[in-house]
Amino acid sequence: MTDVNKPKSTEKAWWTDALAMFTRLSIWIAVPVILASLLGSFLDDKYNTSPWLLMSCVGVSFIFTMIVLVKETMKSFKEIEEDSENKK
Numbered sequence: 001m002t003d004v005n006k007p008k009s010t011e012k013a014w015w016t017d018a019l020a021m022f023t024r025l026s027i028w029i030a031v032p033v034i035l036a037s038l039l040g041s042f043l044d045d046k047y048n049t050s051p052w053l054l055m056s057c058v059g060v061s062f063i064f065t066m067i068v069l070v071k072e073t074m075k076s077f078k079e080i081e082e083d084s085e086n087k088k
Contacts (some may be wrong), residue, residue, distance in 0.1 A: 021076040024075070028068050036061035 040054030047053065 017076070017080050021073075021080075024072060024076075025069060028072060032061040032065045033058060036088055 036057040039055065040057035043053040043057070044050040
């Protein structure tokens with residue numbers, strides 16, 4: 001029996017960390033903006049303030065998203081750096 005047919009060890013592929021980071025950051029970009037748009041639209045209809053509450057909600061979600069993106073990115077880079085140091 002050759003090693004060609006043998007499954008590889010539990011070592012993960014090189015791209016899995018990058019894909020996980022991309023997915024996590026993409027969710028942090030899309031979800032707050034969508035929720036803020038829905039909330040702002042609802043509030044504008046309710047209080048007849050179009051487009052001020054919509055723009056305010058989207059602005060707040062943008063600031064929130066930027067803060068979270070920086071924190072998540074720094075955390076991911078530290079994890080990737082630790083993994084690469086452990087492999088050496």
